[in-house]
Amino acid sequence: MARLHAVTGRCVTPLSEGWELCVTEPGAVPGGDWLPAPVPGTVAQALRAAGLYRLGDPLPLHDRDVWYRLRLTGEVACTLRFHGLATVTEVWLDGKRILSSDSMFQSHDVPVTLCGTHALRLVFRALNPVLKGRNGRGRWPVRLAEPAGLRAVRTTLLGHMPGWCPPVPVVGPWRPVELITEDGPLRVRSADLRATLEGRDGRLSLTLAADWGGSARPPGWLEVGEARAPLRWTGQGELSGELRLPEIEPWWPHSHGKPTLHAVRASVGDARVGLGRTGFRRIEREPGDGFALRINGERVFCRGACWSSPDIVALPGTRDAYAPWLELARQAGMTMLRVPGIAAYEADAFFDLCDAMGILVWQDFMFANFDYPADEPFLDGVRQEAAQFLDRVQASPSLAVLCGGSEAEQQAAMLGLPRERWSQPLFDTVLRDEAERGRPDVPYIANSPTGGPLPFAADAGVTHYYGVGAYLRPLEDARRANVRFASECLAFANMPAAGALPGVPAVHDPRWKARVPRDPGAPWDFEDVRDHYLRTLHGGDPMILRYEDPDRYARLSRAVTGEVMEAVFAEWRRAGSSCAGGLVWMFQDVWPGAGWGVVDSAGVPKAAWYALHRAFRPVQVLLTDEGVNGLAIHLLNETAEPVEAVLTLTALRRGEVPVLRAERSLTLPPRSAHAMPASSLADRFIDLTGAYRFGPPTHDSVVAALSDPRSGALVADAFHFLQGGRMERAELGLGARVERTDEGWALILSSRRLARSVHIEDDGFRGEEEWFHLPPGKERRLRLIQRHPGAAVPDGEVHALNGLDPTRYRWTA
Known part of the structure; x- marks a missing residue:
C-alpha cells in the first residue's frame, strides 16, 4: 500500500531521543x-560512538541480551x-510485555494508552542460544553463512x-520507533495506490x-x-476511485529519458492525505x-551493481x-541496483531517491542459499514480511524486478541434488503470490x-556470471558464454587508493x-x-612485480579490474549481443581494503568505478575485434533524441604518429544500436587488428571517438x-595545468603520445x-x-601507466 506521507489529524512523533542501552548476560x-x-x-553503532567498538574487533552481542530503555x-x-x-525481541511497558517479535524484517503496531510517565523497555535476546534451539538442518549444507540455524530465523546474513x-x-531497533496519535474525523487504516501507463495515458x-x-x-477526491x-465510499468502509491522465509524461530510467514524478493527494471533507x-x-x-x-515499450540494457549498505555497522x-x-551510482551511468538476499530491505528514502534519480531497483526478498522451512508458521511470517515491504513500495516506479532470493536453486544444483529438489514452495508459490x-x-x-x-x-534466464572473473576464463568467454542477463558478475578484489587502509601495507600484510x-x-x-588478469593482460609475473616494484604493481592492480569490466560490457552492449544486462558484484565496500566494491567504504570511487562510468555512457562508441573480419565499430544512442556526431578513427604508431585518420559525420537515431566495419x-586497406600478419604492424593502437560537431567536445x-x-x-610529454573557474577548479591535460590509464x-x-x-x-x-x-x-601529480615519470601540477595565482 502507498506510503502515507502526511495525513491531516495524524501526529507521528519519532521516539529518537533519550534512549539508553545496557548489555547483559542472557537472562540477567x-x-x-x-x-x-x-x-x-x-x-x-552505539558502542562505536562511545569508543567501545572498532570495525573488525570481536563483538559477541549474539551471546548477550541487550536492553533499551526510554x-x-x-x-x-x-x-x-x-x-x-533485530531480531528476537520483547517489548515491555511498565513491566508488562506488549510485544514479542522474532523477525527484524517485520513492523509492528501496538495500541497503548498513556497516563503520565511510563517505562518503555526493549529486550533483544541473545541470538546464538535461540539458533541452537532451532532445527538448523536443511536438505543441503551451506558454507556461505553460519550457523545453519539462520535458515529458520528472519535476520540479515550481513555479519554472518x-x-x-x-x-x-x-542487534537493536535498526528502524524507527514512533508514537502515533490521531485527532480528526478521518482515520486511514491503509491505502492501495496503483499507477500504470496504458499507451500514452496514465x-x-x-x-x-x-x-x-x-x-x-463526505465525498472524497483523488488529485x-x-x-x-x-x-x-463503498459498503466495506473504503473510499475508491480512479483517475485517468491523458498524454502523461512517463517515468524513464535516467539513461533513456526523464524520471518524471507526480505528486498524489487525496481529500475527504476537510482532511488531506498526502x-x-x-x-x-x-x-x-x-x-x-x-x-x-x-520499459514503456523500449528494451533497456540494465547495467549497474549489487548493493550492500552505506554503513554495515549502523x-x-x-x-x-x-x-x-x-548519486555516485547515477553519475557512473548505472541504471539498476540490485538489493541482494544476503542484505536487508532498505528504507523508504532509498526508493524515493531511486525514483527521483531514475535508477531501477532489482529487489531480492531477504533469502539466500538455505533450504528454508516449509511449515505454515514460518511461511505465514514470510507472507507478512513480503506484504509489508510491498505495501511500502506500492507507488515506487523504480521497482523493476522482484526476486525470491539468491542462489538457493544454484546451491542445491551445484551440490548434486536431484532436479526436483532444487525448488522450494517459499519461492515458487508464497513469494510469487505476494508479489503478484x-x-x-x-x-x-x-x-x-x-x-x-x-x-x-x-x-x-538469469545467471551469476563469473566466467570472466573467479573461473579465470579469457575475456572472449563474455561472448562465447552467450550471457542473457547477469544479475551478478565481475567480482574482483578492487584495489583502493593508496592509504585507504591506514597503516596497513597492501597485499602482503595479514x-x-x-x-x-x-x-x-x-x-x-x-x-x-x-x-x-593482471598477468594475462599486462604480462609478467605479478608476484615478481610486487617484489621488485610494489608501486607499479599497485597501479596496474587498480587499473586491470576496470579494464576487464570495460571489455566485458563492451561485448555485452555491442550491437547484436544476446545480453540484456549486467550487475557488478558489488557497488560499495563494507569496510576499508581491497573489497568487491567499485566504491570504497568511505565513498571514494576506485579505478573500476571510473571504468564503469565510461562503459555505461548512454551515447557510446565501442570497438570489438572480429578476427579476420577486422575491427567493428558499435554506435549506441539510448536517449530519446537523435544525436548528431562526428566519428573519428585514428591508428597510431608508437602512440604518436597517425598512420590512418578517417572521419565521418553521422546521426545516431534515438534508442538505437548499430555496427559498422572500421574498414x-x-x-x-590497413590491418587494424593485426589479423593477417603481413609483416610487422604499422601501428600499435586504434582510437575511435565521437565528438559534438558544433563544439568539438568529446562525447565518447x-x-x-x-x-x-x-x-x-616512454617519455609521453604529459602536460598539466590548473585553472580556477566559477564552479571550482579544473585540470587541463595534454600529451604528445597516447597516455594510458x-x-x-x-x-x-x-x-x-x-x-x-x-x-x-x-x-x-x-x-x-x-x-x-x-x-x-x-x-x-598526474600519472600514466605507460609514462616514465609523473607530471607535477600546482596552482599559482
Whole structure:
C-alpha cells in the first residue's frame, strides 16, 4: 500500500531521543552501566560512538541480551509503531510485555494508552542460544553463512558470512520507533495506490480503507496536479476511485529519458492525505528463454551493481545516508541496483531517491542459499514480511524486478541434488503470490540465478556470471558464454587508493589479507583472481612485480579490474549481443581494503568505478575485434533524441604518429544500436587488428571517438591495442595545468603520445574522470572534486601507466 506521507489529524512523533542501552548476560537483569543509544540504530553503532567498538574487533552481542530503555510521558490513547527490531525481541511497558517479535524484517503496531510517565523497555535476546534451539538442518549444507540455524530465523546474513564481510552483529531497533496519535474525523487504516501507463495515458487507482468519525461521510477526491477524480465510499468502509491522465509524461530510467514524478493527494471533507510521488511507466519481461526488460515499450540494457549498505555497522535508512552513494551510482551511468538476499530491505528514502534519480531497483526478498522451512508458521511470517515491504513500495516506479532470493536453486544444483529438489514452495508459490498481489506490474523471478538446464547456465534466464572473473576464463568467454542477463558478475578484489587502509601495507600484510573477499573453504581469494588478469593482460609475473616494484604493481592492480569490466560490457552492449544486462558484484565496500566494491567504504570511487562510468555512457562508441573480419565499430544512442556526431578513427604508431585518420559525420537515431566495419571508413586497406600478419604492424593502437560537431567536445571514445594491455613505458610529454573557474577548479591535460590509464594523486582533490586514455594532441579538461572540506588549492601529480615519470601540477595565482 502507498506510503502515507502526511495525513491531516495524524501526529507521528519519532521516539529518537533519550534512549539508553545496557548489555547483559542472557537472562540477567540490567545493572547500572547504561550508554546513550541512537534510535533508529544498532548496538554496535552505539558502542562505536562511545569508543567501545572498532570495525573488525570481536563483538559477541549474539551471546548477550541487550536492553533499551526510554521514559514516555503523555495523556493519550496512541499507537507505538516499531518499524524494525533485530531480531528476537520483547517489548515491555511498565513491566508488562506488549510485544514479542522474532523477525527484524517485520513492523509492528501496538495500541497503548498513556497516563503520565511510563517505562518503555526493549529486550533483544541473545541470538546464538535461540539458533541452537532451532532445527538448523536443511536438505543441503551451506558454507556461505553460519550457523545453519539462520535458515529458520528472519535476520540479515550481513555479519554472518566469513570471508565476505566483517562479523558485525546486527542487534537493536535498526528502524524507527514512533508514537502515533490521531485527532480528526478521518482515520486511514491503509491505502492501495496503483499507477500504470496504458499507451500514452496514465491510470491511477486508489482505495483507502478508512473510518469517518463524523455524522455523515463526505465525498472524497483523488488529485494529481490540476486533475482530479471522485472517491466514493463503498459498503466495506473504503473510499475508491480512479483517475485517468491523458498524454502523461512517463517515468524513464535516467539513461533513456526523464524520471518524471507526480505528486498524489487525496481529500475527504476537510482532511488531506498526502500520498507522496509516483511515476507512470510500463515494465515488461520480454518473452523467450532469456531475461530482458522493456520499459514503456523500449528494451533497456540494465547495467549497474549489487548493493550492500552505506554503513554495515549502523544500517542507516535516511535520505542523507543514501544520497551520496546513489548519486555516485547515477553519475557512473548505472541504471539498476540490485538489493541482494544476503542484505536487508532498505528504507523508504532509498526508493524515493531511486525514483527521483531514475535508477531501477532489482529487489531480492531477504533469502539466500538455505533450504528454508516449509511449515505454515514460518511461511505465514514470510507472507507478512513480503506484504509489508510491498505495501511500502506500492507507488515506487523504480521497482523493476522482484526476486525470491539468491542462489538457493544454484546451491542445491551445484551440490548434486536431484532436479526436483532444487525448488522450494517459499519461492515458487508464497513469494510469487505476494508479489503478484502487491505489485502485479513488476516481473517476478523465483531465484537468482535461475533458468536453463542448470540454474547458473549463462545462456538462459538469469545467471551469476563469473566466467570472466573467479573461473579465470579469457575475456572472449563474455561472448562465447552467450550471457542473457547477469544479475551478478565481475567480482574482483578492487584495489583502493593508496592509504585507504591506514597503516596497513597492501597485499602482503595479514591485516590486509583478512579483508580480501574469499569464498569460504576456497584455497584462493579474489586478489588471486585479479592477479590472473593482471598477468594475462599486462604480462609478467605479478608476484615478481610486487617484489621488485610494489608501486607499479599497485597501479596496474587498480587499473586491470576496470579494464576487464570495460571489455566485458563492451561485448555485452555491442550491437547484436544476446545480453540484456549486467550487475557488478558489488557497488560499495563494507569496510576499508581491497573489497568487491567499485566504491570504497568511505565513498571514494576506485579505478573500476571510473571504468564503469565510461562503459555505461548512454551515447557510446565501442570497438570489438572480429578476427579476420577486422575491427567493428558499435554506435549506441539510448536517449530519446537523435544525436548528431562526428566519428573519428585514428591508428597510431608508437602512440604518436597517425598512420590512418578517417572521419565521418553521422546521426545516431534515438534508442538505437548499430555496427559498422572500421574498414569502411578508410580509403585503403590497413590491418587494424593485426589479423593477417603481413609483416610487422604499422601501428600499435586504434582510437575511435565521437565528438559534438558544433563544439568539438568529446562525447565518447574507445581504444584498441594490438598488444592488449602490454605497454612500453616512454617519455609521453604529459602536460598539466590548473585553472580556477566559477564552479571550482579544473585540470587541463595534454600529451604528445597516447597516455594510458591517466590518473591523479592529490591529497585534496580527485578528478571527475580518471584512469582514462588520453590521445595525443587532444586537451582533456577535468573538474576537480574536493576530497574533504578543508581542501583549498590543487597540488598533485598526474600519472600514466605507460609514462616514465609523473607530471607535477600546482596552482599559482
